[in-house]
Amino acid sequence: MADLQAIASQVRRDILRMVHAVSSGHPGGSLGCADLLTYLYNERLTINARAFSMDGLNEDLFFLSNGHISPVWYSVLARSGFFPIEELATFRKISSRLQGHPSVDKNLPGIRMASGSLGQGLSVAIGAATTKKLQADNAMVYCLMGDGELQEGQVWEAAMYAGSKKINNLIGIIDYNNRQIDGDVSDVMGIMPLSDKWTAFGWDVYHMDGHSFDSMREVFAAIDANKSNGMPKMIIMKTEMGKGVDFMMGTHKWHGSAPNDEQLATALAQLPETLGDY
Numbered sequence: 001m002a003d004l005q006a007i008a009s010q011v012r013r014d015i016l017r018m019v020h021a022v023s024s025g026h027p028g029g030s031l032g033c034a035d036l037l038t039y040l041y042n043e044r045l046t047i048n049a050r051a052f053s054m055d056g057l058n059e060d061l062f063f064l065s066n067g068h069i070s071p072v073w074y075s076v077l078a079r080s081g082f083f084p085i086e087e088l089a090t091f092r093k094i095s096s097r098l099q100g101h102p103s104v105d106k107n108l109p110g111i112r113m114a115s116g117s118l119g120q121g122l123s124v125a126i127g128a129a130t131t132k133k134l135q136a137d138n139a140m141v142y143c144l145m146g147d148g149e150l151q152e153g154q155v156w157e158a159a160m161y162a163g164s165k166k167i168n169n170l171i172g173i174i175d176y177n178n179r180q181i182d183g184d185v186s187d188v189m190g191i192m193p194l195s196d197k198w199t200a201f202g203w204d205v206y207h208m209d210g211h212s213f214d215s216m217r218e219v220f221a222a223i224d225a226n227k228s229n230g231m232p233k234m235i236i237m238k239t240e241m242g243k244g245v246d247f248m249m250g251t252h253k254w255h256g257s258a259p260n261d262e263q264l265a266t267a268l269a270q271l272p273e274t275l276g277d278y
Helices: 004-022 027-032 034-044 067-079 085-090 121-134 153-164 185-189 194-200 213-225 261-268
Strands: 061-064 141-146 170-176 204-209 233-238
Touching: 004 027, 004 034, 004 067, 004 085, 004 261, 027 034, 027 067, 034 067, 034 213, 061 067, 061 121, 067 085, 121 141, 121 153, 121 170, 194 204, 194 233, 204 213, 213 233
Parallel strands: 061 141, 141 170, 170 233, 204 233
Antiparallel strands: none
């Protein structure tokens, strides 16, 4: 089994170096979701990185709705074999396949939808999950959303549909760090009581520590055990924006700000280089 802690540390280094190199991007949420994506792509998802196809027949599908945290996804995809790790050096550059928000126009393996216009990913995931049902494909569909994204009305239309139609091959995950670009989510426009809302829409709700691989294994084991109840699943995942870098945690200020040279050096000193920088 892969050393998930080692992979996650390297992913965090990738994130910081990518954003720093072009002085733009979103490191905060990317750092916060590094553990989740490391777990999914190394231990959970049934995927074929070497033979990527858009239809993903008989494979699990992952959709990143909060597309601004593309650095973490690109790093994990590259280190899972979807494309060369060296390509991370092209992040946000002209003509790069690794745009600031994921896109499909350049056929980057691993990406099946353009995202970044918040609120849309869950609807796409529902469509993919419905397609799998029609094709008698037993693989699962996953969708990661930000907590601030839940301020978008389309999310709740999708929530109502999935619960009503019992889309039980769908797993939603909310990155609940209570931070968004303008401050705390609870101050900008509160979304609580979050668990009660998803339950009311007909979802099976779980709570997970987004920085504990043991917690992830326990929650996904519970989801597997309850798949037959006919309900879509929603995981409320508690994370810390900027996780792994002390001066980036406890604030929303690194939602969309790149570190300077000195800040990068300080941050990298806190994260062991485990797999080799690109």
